[in-house]
Amino acid sequence: MTHLRQALPAIALMTLLTGCSGPSTSEPVDITPADSQQADASGNKVQAFMLRGSVVLGHESYSIQPCGSTKQYWLTIPPTERQALADITRPGYEPMYGEFIGYLEPAPADGFAADYDARFQVKQINLISAEMTQGCAQTPHQTRAFGHEPGWVVEISGNQASLLRPDNQRQQQIISKKRIQSGLQHYQGDAFQLDLTKQQCNDTMSDSLFGWHAELSWEGNSYRGCATLGSVDITRHWVGRYQGTSYIGGNPALTTTVTLNPDHSATTRYDYPSGDPSTHETGFWQQASDNTVQVVMTKHQGRRLISQRLFTLDGDRLTTREETVSGQTYSLGNDGLSLKKQ
Structure with a gap:
């Protein structure tokens, strides 16, 4: 797991970019082929999708209420993700904002999950934050990477990459090469290269967990940080x-x-x-x-x-x-x- 222990939390940088960028478009989320199609409990093939909403984690509740909805889905979290979630979960069933990639199945006939509208099988955590309590009020974001020392955010929109740093004007470059495969996303232009690797990335200063590790080279400068895929549900x-x-x-x-x-x-x-x-x-x-x-x-x-x-x-x-x-x-x-x- 990558830890970013810096003075300026990643959430603050993401908020800064949100305030400066234009409206989000409904471009495809780059869910790689190996991750996009899953077999549900009946063996039927379905496509994983992005679900965002208010998340409650605790002994008797692993649930998400989708943004703008009164429905509640039980979250089935992979064992490999549970400890990282426990590290950022606040006591008292306090709601958090979350984005997950996965698919739905019927709720079981008994147990804690039986009273929920369905069960959401999480294949990957895109983002979960104890601080972004108003996450559902924000427009779904593009694919972006971010880090600190120095602070930076890069956003992918269509065939363009935009870099924002404190006290600097936004810089933009055209994406000339793009490669999406299982667990890896690669974007490249004349003077930049961005590699996203599927890996837990934790910003302990902001009690947030992200699903991707990022490495950026921009005009000769190197940066490392976390990343999230675009949160638009393209289905x-x-x-x-x-x-x-x-x-x-x-x-x-x-x-x-x-x-x-x-x-x-x-x-x-x-x-x-x-x-x-x-x-x-x-x-x-x-x-x-x-x-x-x-x-x-x-x-x-x-x-x-x-x-x-x-x-x-x-x-x-x-x-x-x-x-x-x-x-x-x-x-x-x-x-x-x-x-x-x-």
């Missing part, structure tokens, strides 16, 4: 309400509405033209590939029932031909299920 383009009506003998029989929310929670509502009461399901969603999305319902009318549909994007429609309920796969008929984005 949010799936967010929306999708609806479709099934027919029997030419007559409407069932209207299905699936809502995918920004916090990765999801709902399914079934309305019956016959006048029967509507039914509701709740669960979560996550991207499986560039054109498929996994929608998992964990409760039907408030009672635990695990079902899954893998939808394919076809224009402005989500389509699927089967559904898996409690481990058994069922056909949805010749026409399947087609839902149009509203």
